[in-house]
Amino acid sequence: MQVKIIDHPLIQHKLSLIRDVKTGTKEFRELLEEVSMLMAFEITRNMPLEETVVETPLTTCKCQVLSGKKIGVVPILRAGLGMVNGIVKLIPAAKVGHIGVYRDHETLKPVEYYCKLPTDVAERELIVIDPMLATGGSSAAAIDMLKARGAKQIKLMCLVAAPEGIKTVNDSHPDVEVYVAAVDSHLNEQGYIVPGLGDAGDRIFGTK
Numbered sequence: 001m002q003v004k005i006i007d008h009p010l011i012q013h014k015l016s017l018i019r020d021v022k023t024g025t026k027e028f029r030e031l032l033e034e035v036s037m038l039m040a041f042e043i044t045r046n047m048p049l050e051e052t053v054v055e056t057p058l059t060t061c062k063c064q065v066l067s068g069k070k071i072g073v074v075p076i077l078r079a080g081l082g083m084v085n086g087i088v089k090l091i092p093a094a095k096v097g098h099i100g101v102y103r104d105h106e107t108l109k110p111v112e113y114y115c116k117l118p119t120d121v122a123e124r125e126l127i128v129i130d131p132m133l134a135t136g137g138s139s140a141a142a143i144d145m146l147k148a149r150g151a152k153q154i155k156l157m158c159l160v161a162a163p164e165g166i167k168t169v170n171d172s173h174p175d176v177e178v179y180v181a182a183v184d185s186h187l188n189e190q191g192y193i194v195p196g197l198g199d200a201g202d203r204i205f206g207t208k
């Protein structure tokens with residue numbers, strides 16, 4: 001199982017609050033945004049830098065700046081939307097594409113309904129985001145859609161994963177690095193992650 005678990009104490013603390021059934025919509029959204037920012041901080045750890053010269057009030061000095069690598073953030077609708085703001089606050093130059101996929105409640109198979117991406121998707125390093133990686137069907141389908149449109153460099157960032165979902169993505173897309181804050185125990189009969197956090201989309205948007 002190829003997965004990077006980002007287990008920074010702040011992330012683990014906030015994830016515990018997110019999981020709590022007593023956490024309401026407002027706090028859930030705020031925490032998810034904060035955790036997404038913290039996870040993005042880790043994922044971008046190896047972004048390339050280049051040297052530049054900066055004039056300070058005292059003198060000039062050699063400094064490092066990002067070398068202009070283009071980033072794309074691709075939320076899987078709906079729940080992935082809850083992770084966008086935290087990331088684009090950290091990487092304001094990132095462009096945002098949207099992929100609409102929902103999981104059929106009966107079959108648990110992904111149903112695709114929307115795709116709008118930056119035109120230069122093939123040149124961007126893409127971070128696909130979705131809080132939940134359950135069977136992995138939705139994320140694998142989203143990555144298929146991106147590759148069919150020319151995307152080459154893709155990372156997947158999820159909050160909570162089931163082992164089944166990580167395996168699905170590893171098997172179908174071995175080139176895609178998977179980052180999560182936690183790997184949970186298993187899926188229940190309805191395909192929900194246990195212990196999980198319930199239905200992420202419903203908790204973000206206050207639906208049922």
Ligand SMILES: O=P(O)(O)OC[C@H]1O[C@H](OP(=O)(O)OP(=O)(O)O)[C@H](O)[C@@H]1O
Nearest residue numbers: 077078079102103134135136137138201
């Ligand atoms: O790994 P999977 O088994 O495919 O399940 C995970 C998917 O299920 C949830 O979306 P959902 O279908 O509830 O859509 P929503 O975000 O619109 O609520 C979640 O946000 C993932 O996209």
Ligand SMILES: O=c1cc[nH]c(=O)[nH]1
Nearest residue numbers: 134192193198199200
């Ligand atoms: O536990 C789960 C599984 C799929 N989608 C969710 O929102 N939660």
Ligand SMILES: [Mg+2]
Nearest residue numbers: 199200201202
């Ligand atoms: Mg949902």
